[in-house]
Each structure stands twice: as C-alpha cells, then as structure tokens.
Amino acid sequence: MSVKKALPEALVNGSVMDFDSALKVVGEYGSEQKKYLYAFSLLNFFIPMQIIGLVFIGREPPVTCQNPHSESACSSTDVCNKYIYGNEFTSIVSEWDLVCDKSYKVSQLQSYLMVGVLLGNFVFGGMSDYIGRRSSFIFALIGLAVVANLSAFTHSLFFFCFLRICIGFFVGGVGMVAYVTINECVGSSQKVFAGSMFQGVFSIGIMGFALMANFLRDWRYLVVASSFPFCFFIFIYWIVPESSRWLASQGRISEAEDILLYIAHKNGNEVKKSAIELVVPSKTISSTKSYGYTDLLKTPVLRKEMLIQAFSWFTCSLVYYGLTLSAGDIASNAYISVALSGLVEIPGIFFCVWCMDSLGRRKCMCLSMITGGFSCFLVIAFSQSGEFGKSVSVVFALIGKMGLSAAFSVVYIYSCELIPTVVRNSGIGFCSICARIAGILAPMATSLGFFNMYALFGFTSVISGVLNLKLPETFGMTSPESIDDVENRTTNKQPTSTTMVDSETVHDMEERISMLQNTDTSVT
Numbered sequence: 001m002s003v004k005k006a007l008p009e010a011l012v013n014g015s016v017m018d019f020d021s022a023l024k025v026v027g028e029y030g031s032e033q034k035k036y037l038y039a040f041s042l043l044n045f046f047i048p049m050q051i052i053g054l055v056f057i058g059r060e061p062p063v064t065c066q067n068p069h070s071e072s073a074c075s076s077t078d079v080c081n082k083y084i085y086g087n088e089f090t091s092i093v094s095e096w097d098l099v100c101d102k103s104y105k106v107s108q109l110q111s112y113l114m115v116g117v118l119l120g121n122f123v124f125g126g127m128s129d130y131i132g133r134r135s136s137f138i139f140a141l142i143g144l145a146v147v148a149n150l151s152a153f154t155h156s157l158f159f160f161c162f163l164r165i166c167i168g169f170f171v172g173g174v175g176m177v178a179y180v181t182i183n184e185c186v187g188s189s190q191k192v193f194a195g196s197m198f199q200g201v202f203s204i205g206i207m208g209f210a211l212m213a214n215f216l217r218d219w220r221y222l223v224v225a226s227s228f229p230f231c232f233f234i235f236i237y238w239i240v241p242e243s244s245r246w247l248a249s250q251g252r253i254s255e256a257e258d259i260l261l262y263i264a265h266k267n268g269n270e271v272k273k274s275a276i277e278l279v280v281p282s283k284t285i286s287s288t289k290s291y292g293y294t295d296l297l298k299t300p301v302l303r304k305e306m307l308i309q310a311f312s313w314f315t316c317s318l319v320y321y322g323l324t325l326s327a328g329d330i331a332s333n334a335y336i337s338v339a340l341s342g343l344v345e346i347p348g349i350f351f352c353v354w355c356m357d358s359l360g361r362r363k364c365m366c367l368s369m370i371t372g373g374f375s376c377f378l379v380i381a382f383s384q385s386g387e388f389g390k391s392v393s394v395v396f397a398l399i400g401k402m403g404l405s406a407a408f409s410v411v412y413i414y415s416c417e418l419i420p421t422v423v424r425n426s427g428i429g430f431c432s433i434c435a436r437i438a439g440i441l442a443p444m445a446t447s448l449g450f451f452n453m454y455a456l457f458g459f460t461s462v463i464s465g466v467l468n469l470k471l472p473e474t475f476g477m478t479s480p481e482s483i484d485d486v487e488n489r490t491t492n493k494q495p496t497s498t499t500m501v502d503s504e505t506v507h508d509m510e511e512r513i514s515m516l517q518n519t520d521t522s523v524t
Contacts, residue, residue: 019245019256020188022276026260028187029194030267036185036240040178041198043141043233045205048342049226050148050171051113052206052324055338056213057222058106060093062086074100089217096157105157109164110325110443116168118436124173125429133181133243140173141233148227152220184245185263192353192413199409200349206324206342214335293426295483302420302486306427308467309415312365313431315464316408317438318445319372319457323401326446326453337394344398348406355406360475361414365407366465372403373461376454383450404461417474420486 027033065080074080085094092098098105120140128136147166154160179198186194209226216222244263247256257276264271297303327334327341348368355364375396382393411431419427445453472489480486 019248022260023187025269025271025276026264027267027269029190030263030269032263032266033186033190037182037194037197039233039236039239040182041201043178043230043236044175044198044201045208046226046229047171047175048202048205049209049212050144050167051117052209052321052338053223053226054092054106054110054113055325055327056089056209056334057091057219058093058098058109059089059091059334060099060103060106061089061091063094063099089219091219092157092160095219104447107443107447109161111440112161113164113168113171114321114436114439114442116165116170117172117439118168118433119165120169120172121176121432121436123169124177127173128177128180129246133177133184133246134237134240137174137177137181138234138237140170140177141230141236144170144174145227145230148230149224152223152227181240181243184243192356195412196349196353196409199405200346203342203345203349203405206345207339210335210339210342213338292423293430295423296427296430299483299487301489302423302483305418305471305486306430308471309411309418309427310431310434312369312407312411312464312468313415313435314438315369315460316404316411317435318442319376319461320401320404320408321439321442322445322453322457323397323404325443327397327401340398341401344402345405348402349409352406352409356410356413357475360473361410361417362468362471362473365410365414365468368403368407368410369461369465369468370403372400372407373458373463373465375400375403376458376461380451380454380458400457400461414471414474417477417479418471420480420482422482 062085064084066082066084067080080100083094083097083099092109093103093106096102124136124140127139144167147163147170151160151163151167154163179195182194182198183191212225213222216225241259241262242255244256244259247253247259260276261271264276295302296306324341327338352364352368355367359367378396379393379400382389382396385392415428415431416424445456448456480489
C-alpha cells in the first residue's frame with residue numbers, strides 16, 4: 001500500500017476528511033455516544049425475553065390423564081380425553097395441550113421465530129441502508145411492541161404461531177439496526193467495548209427473564225411483563241439522531257456534519273464546522289466493479305476462509321441457542337439454571353475484550369470454541385456419575401455456554417477483519433444467513449435427547465475451533481481491501497512496514513487535526 005493510499009483524505013486535501021477522522025475530532029466515545037449506547041443497551045435487556053421466551057412460556061408442567069384407565073398421560077395403548085396439569089405454572093403447553101404427540105410443536109414455534117429473525121435481518125438490513133437507521137429502527141420497534149403484546153391475548157394456536165414469526169421478524173430488525181447504529185457512532189478504538197457492553201446487557205436480560213418468570217407463573221402475564229416495556233422505548237427516536245455515518249455515505253454531507261457538530265458540542269468539544277469537512281463519497285470510489293455473493297467462492301484462499309467462517313457462525317449460533325434453550329433442563333430448578341446460563345456469559349464476553357488484543361483473534365476464537373466443545377463432552381461424562389456427577393455436569397454446561405458466548409463475540413469482529421472491503425457486506429451477510437439457519441435448527445437439536453445433543457454440540461465446537469487455526473491472524477494487520485489482497489497473504493504473515501506506515505500516518509493525522517483546530521481558534 002502506498003503512503004498516499006494509507007493517508008486519510010483529511011491529510012491529502014486539507015480539512016476534508018473521512019468519517020473516522022472526523023470522529024476523532026468530535027470525540028470517539030463522549031457523553032453523547034454513551035447516552036446512545038445506554039439507551040440501546042437498556043432496550044437489549046428485553047430482547048432475549050422474546051428470543052428465548054419459550055424456555056418458560058413453552059415449558060411443560062406436570063401432567064396426568066383424567067382417564068383412570070390410562071397408565072400415563074401419554075399412554076401408547078389408551079387415548080387420553082382430557083389432560084390434568086399441575087398448578088405450579090401455566091404455559092402454552094397447558095393452554096393448547098401440546099403434550100405427547102403434539103409436544104414437537106413447541107420446538108417448531110422456536111424455529112418459526114428464528115425464521116422471522118432471518119427475514120427481519122434481510123428486510124431491515126436493506127431498509128436501513130435505503131431509508132436510514134433511525135426510521136427503520138422505529139418502524140421495527142413499534143411493530144415489535146404491537147405483535148409481542150398481542151401474543152399474550154390470542155386464544156388461537158395458529159395465530160400464536162403467526163405472531164411468533166412476526167416477533168422474530170421485528171426482533172431481527174430492532175437488534176440489527178441498534179447494533180449497527182452503535183458501531184457507527186463510536187470511534188474505531190471503542191467498537192469492541194461498545195459491542196461487548198451491548199451483548200453483556202443481553203446476557204443480563206436472560207437473568208432478568210428468569211427472575212421475572214419465577215414470580216409470574218401465568219404465561220400470559222409473563223408475556224405482557226416482558227413485552228410492554230418496548231412501548232416506552234419510542235423515546236429513542238427523540239434522543240438518538242440519524243446515523244451521521246449513513247448520511248455521509250448517502251452524500252448528505254451537510255446533515256452529517258451538523259450531527260457531528262451536535263455530538264461534539266454535547267461531548268464538550270467546541271469544534272467549528274470547517275474542522276470536520278467530510279469527503280464526498282463519490283470521490284473515494286476507486287473501482288466501478290460490483291461484487292456479490294458469488295465472488296466469495298471464486299478464488300481458492302477466500303473460498304477456504306469463507307467456508308471456515310460460515311461454519312464458525314453456524315456452530316456459534318447452533319450451540320449458543322441450543323444450550324440456552326435447554327438451560328432449564330440441566331438442573332432441578334429451571335429458573336436458577338436459566339439465570340446462571342445468562343450470568344456465565346458476562347465474564348466470557350468481557351474476557352474476549354482482553355483476549356483479542358493479547359492473544360489475537362485466531363487464538364481467542366479457537367480457545368473459546370474448544371473450551372465450549374470439551375465442556376459439552378464433560379457434561380455427558382459426569383451426568384452418568386450420580387448426584388455429585390450431575391452437579392458437576394451443570395458446572396461444565398455453564399462453562400460451555402461461557403465459551404460459546406465468548407466465541408460469538410469474537411466471530412463478528414474477526415470476520416469483519418478477514419473479509420476484504422469489496423465483498424465485506426456480502427461476506428457478513430452470507431455468514432449471518434448460516435447463523436440464522438443454525439438458529440432455526442437449534443430447537444430441533446434439543447429434541448435429539450441429552451446424549452446426542454451434547455455430543456453434537458461438542459463435536460461441532462471442537463472442529464470449528466481447530467479449523468480457525470487455518471485462518472490468518474488479523475490483529476495489528478491492515479484489513480484487506482481487495483480479493484487479491486486475500487489471495488496474496490499467508491497465514492504466518494507478520495505486521496510489515498505497511499502496517500508501520502499506517503500507524504505513523506494515524507499519528508500524523510491526529511497532529512494535522514490538532515493544527516486545524518488551533519488554526520480555527522486563532523482566526524476567531
């Protein structure tokens with residue numbers, strides 16, 4: 001890479017700069033961006049209650065048959081005319097008799113929700129790029145508030161199934177647009193922390209849902225309590241402006257600069273508009289060639305890396321959601337088990353913040369996946385060893401969940417750094433589709449039985465961890481711009497002088513920004 005190519009536009013054309021350079025001027029993570037992160041993170045507290053809601057609202061209570069001649073509720077010889085359920089809690093199982101030969105419908109409902117998430121990611125991904133982050137987010141949020149609350153009042157199983165798809169659809173939109181907006185408003189040095197905090201609140205939401213379910217034993221009350229708070233988050237529309245990065249990408253430079261000035265003012269940085277003149281996007285386009293999904297598999301090195309990454313995303317989603325949905329079955333107290341499954345995610349997520357910058361992305365990904373995989377094998381081994389062994393197996397199940405939640409945090413960042421710029425959107429989209437397919441299959445995996453489920457989770461996690469060692473390290477390396485950059489690199493490549501040039505030019509850029517600010521001040 002030539003020095004001129006590495007230099008931001010700000011250093012080439014005076015005060016005209018790219019967006020990341022502008023964020024350094026207004027503040028990469030000031031009080032205003034913190035307000036945005038806190039608002040979206042608080043919203044993310046309630047998102048897991050929709051995604052894993054069936055852990056409690058689809059839980060099967062103790063059941064017997066009213067027919068005295070039946071040996072059990074699900075007797076193979078006698079047909080039960082009426083089921084009698086225990087009064088400890090209610091669920092959709094007791095509401096629509098989803099037991100015996102109808103029990104599979106509960107896992108189907110979870111798959112329906114994941115189908116909705118897949119559709120939501122696809123639709124709102126395009127919508128947010130077309131009409132903006134802010135409008136797309138509010139549309140998805142209002143839709144989620146309506147359908148989630150409506151599901152508490154339906155008396156039709158068919159309509160409930162339809163609403164589960166709708167809930168997944170809007171959850172996919174809300175979660176994706178919120179995550180993208182957060183990453184677009186903070187500087188590059190804070191993206192890992194901001195993403196980790198956002199995901200950490202998701203884990204706390206799992207614990208909150210377990211506590212809520214412990215006190216609200218009627219499934220309809222539980223659905224309302226976990227859905228109604230979405231109505232209050234409409235306030236985000238008035239406190240979070242449109243993404244200035246998106247506005248700049250659309251050529252709406254003046255609007256983007258106005259929002260950056262507003263953020264700078266709220267952050268306590270008095271910056272003049274002349275100090276953050278953004279480059280016009282059309283001037284930065286170096287190639288007119290368009291790329292798509294097919295380009296991901298045309299060349300050998302990129303094809304190998306994409307297949308490994310796709311399998312990693314698939315495994316992370318399959319095992320993470322599989323362990324989460326089965327968390328209520330690993331111990332006698334389902335509420336404590338689910339709460340613990342959320343709790344163990346937090347150290348795993350924030351361990352990655354340290355691990356990625358010390359061990360590197362590749363080793364961190366491998367370590368997380370293999371830890372999760374071997375923990376699943378140990379769950380099987382100790383579950384056959386009496387009461388003490390079962391207690392130990394619960395511990396290893398939680399360690400497995402911690403490992404996979406850590407891997408899920410790493411894989412987003414690792415893939416963004418591995419995939420070249422020209423196909424990055426297509427590459428992340430391809431990996432995301434693989435993850436959503438795994439999310440659809442995860443409820444079916446939980447029906448394979450205890451041994452088969454954990455064996456599947458263990459094998460896929462270990463294989464994925466080993467395969468990640470075939471990928472190159474990206475920490476401290478220049479991100480690839482073209483497919484040729486990927487084809488020409490090697491897995492053992494160390495940071496070169498190009499990387500040093502990039503580091504030096506960043507320092508020079510910061511000095512130039514400081515000089516521009518001082519110049520503006522002296523003029524006034």
